[in-house]
Amino acid sequence: MKQTLADLAIYGGPPAFTESLYVGRPNIGDRKLLFDRLEQALDRRWLTNQGPLVREFEERVAGLSGTRHCVAMCNATLALQIGARAMGMTGEVIMPSFTFVATPHALSWIGIKPVFCDIDPRTHLMDPTHVESLITPATTGILGVHLWGQPCAPTSLPQIAARYGLPLLYDAAHAVATRWNGRPLATLGDATVFSFHATKFVNAFEGGALLTDDDGLAATARAMRSFGQTGEDQVSHLGTNAKMSEASAAMGLTSLDAMPEVVARNLANHGRYLSELAGVPGVRVLPFERGNNHQYVVMEIDERITGVSRDTLRAILTTENVNCRSYFAPGCHMMDTYPGSPRLPHTEAVSRRVLGLPTGTAVSDLEVIRVCEIIRFTVAHGHEIAARLRSGSAARTSARPLAPTPR
Numbered sequence: 531m532k533q534t535l536a537d538l539a540i541y542g543g544p545p546a547f548t549e550s551l552y553v554g555r556p557n558i559g560d561r562k563l564l565f566d567r568l569e570q571a572l573d574r575r576w577l578t579n580q581g582p583l584v585r586e587f588e589e590r591v592a593g594l595s596g597t598r599h600c601v602a603m604c605n606a607t608l609a610l611q612i613g614a615r616a617m618g619m620t621g622e623v624i625m626p627s628f629t630f631v632a633t634p635h636a637l638s639w640i641g642i643k644p645v646f647c648d649i650d651p652r653t654h655l656m657d658p659t660h661v662e663s664l665i666t667p668a669t670t671g672i673l674g675v676h677l678w679g680q681p682c683a684p685t686s687l688p689q690i691a692a693r694y695g696l697p698l699l700y701d702a703a704h705a706v707a708t709r710w711n712g713r714p715l716a717t718l719g720d721a722t723v724f725s726f727h728a729t730k731f732v733n734a735f736e737g738g739a740l741l742t743d744d745d746g747l748a749a750t751a752r753a754m755r756s757f758g759q760t761g762e763d764q765v766s767h768l769g770t771n772a773k774m775s776e777a778s779a780a781m782g783l784t785s786l787d788a789m790p791e792v793v794a795r796n797l798a799n800h801g802r803y804l805s806e807l808a809g810v811p812g813v814r815v816l817p818f819e820r821g822n823n824h825q826y827v828v829m830e831i832d833e834r835i836t837g838v839s840r841d842t843l844r845a846i847l848t849t850e851n852v853n854c855r856s857y858f859a860p861g862c863h864m865m866d867t868y869p870g871s872p873r874l875p876h877t878e879a880v881s882r883r884v885l886g887l888p889t890g891t892a893v894s895d896l897e898v899i900r901v902c903e904i905i906r907f908t909v910a911h912g913h914e915i916a917a918r919l920r921s922g923s924a925a926r927t928s929a930r931p932l933a934p935t936p937r
C-alpha cells in the first residue's frame with residue numbers, strides 16, 4: 531500500500547509487484563488435452579493442409595458463431611486480405627482509424643486505400659454517420675471493427691452497406707464468441723474475421739478465420755488460403771498460403787474447451803476494475819454490454835481532471851511492474867504509412883486517454899485490487915506528480931524504457 535509519493539517505484543519505492551503483470555498474457559487451457567491432440571496429429575503424420583483438427587476447429591467455431599462456414603487461417607491479417615479480395619474490394623475501403631494497425635495494413639498490403647473514419651468517443655466504435663459521408667464512387671467496401679468485442683453499429687452499418695450496394699466485412703479480432711442481444715456478432719455483415727493470436731480470447735498460438743453464411747464466398751476463401759487451388763491439379767484463383775496448421779488447431783480446440791473458465795475470470799476482473807475505480811474523478815472504465823467476452827479492460831484518464839496524463843500513469847504503473855497498453859496511439863491515420871489522411875478529432879482525443887489494463891487468467895482478483903490502489907493513489911496525487919514532473923524532479927521513468935508486452 532502506497533502511503534506517500536516516495537513509496538511509488540518511480541520515486542524509488544519498491545515495485546508493487548515482483549512478477550510483472552501484462553495485458554494479453556496468453557490463457558493456456560488444459561495442457562494434457564493439448565498434448566493429447568498434438569500426439570494424435572503426430573501419430574497420423576498429418577500436420578497441415580486441412581487436417582482433422584483444423585476441420586474440427588472450423589466446425590466448433592462456426593457453431594459458436596452461428597455461421598454456416600468458418601474458414602480457418604494462419605492469422606487474422608491474412609484472413610482480412612483474403613476476405614477483402616474474395617469480396618471484390620479494390621480502390622478505397624472505409625474503416626476506423628482507432629484500431630490495431632493490422633486492420634488498415636492488411637488492406638493496404640493488397641493495394642487498397644484505407645479511408646479512415648472517426649469514432650463515437652463514448653464507445654470507441656466507428657461512427658456510421660461519418661462512414662456514410664465518406665462514401666464516394668471509389669468506395670468498394672466497408673470494414674467495420676468490433677472493437678473491444680463490442681458490436682460496431684450493428685443495425686446502421688449493414689443498412690448503409692445495403693443502401694449503397696457495398697460489401698461489409700467485419701474485423702472481429704476482439705470479438706470471438708461475443709453476442710449482441712443474444713445474436714452472435716459474426717452473423718452481422720457479409721463476412722467476419724476472427725483472430726486467434728496468442729493474446730486473444732481464444733488462442734491458437736497464431737490463427738485467424740473468415741466466417742460467413744455465403745457458400746460462394748467461403749469456397750473462394752478456402753481456395754485462396756491454399757494457393758488458389760480448388761483441386762489437386764486445378765488452380766481457380768490467385769491465392770496465397772494462409773492455412774492453419776494442425777498444431778495451431780490443437781491449441782485452438784484446447785482454448786475453446788477453456789472458454790468458460792476464461793470468460794469467468796475476465797468478467798470477474800472487469801467487474802472488480804469497475805467497482806474499484808468507480809467514482810475516481812477523471813477515470814472511466816468502459817462498461818461492456820452482456821455478451822462481451824471481456825478480453826479487454828479499457829480505462830480512460832482525463833488529464834484535465836487528474837493532472838496526470840495517460841502516459842505518466844502508464845510510466846508509473848510500468849515501474850510498479852504493471853505493464854499496460856496505450857491503445858491505439860496514435861490513431862492509424864496519424865502513422866507515417868498513411869500520409870495526408872484527414873484529421874479525426876475523436877480518434878485523436880481518445881487515443882491520448884486510453885490505457886488497456888492487465889486481465890485474463892494470469893491476473894487474480896487481489897492483483898486487480900492492488901493495481902487499482904496504485905491508480906487511485908496516483909490520481910489522488912495527480913497534480914503534485916505533474917508539478918514534480920514539470921520541475922524536473924528525478925523519476926526513474928526517464929532511465930527505464932516502457933517494457934515490450936504481448937499485444
Ligand SMILES: Cc1ncc(COP(=O)(O)O)c(C=O)c1O
Pocket residue numbers: 605606607608629630632633675701703704724725726727737738937
Ligand atoms: C483489431 C485487430 N485486427 C486485426 C488483428 C490482427 O490479428 P492477427 O495477429 O491474428 O493477424 C489484431 C491483432 O491484434 C487486432 O487487434
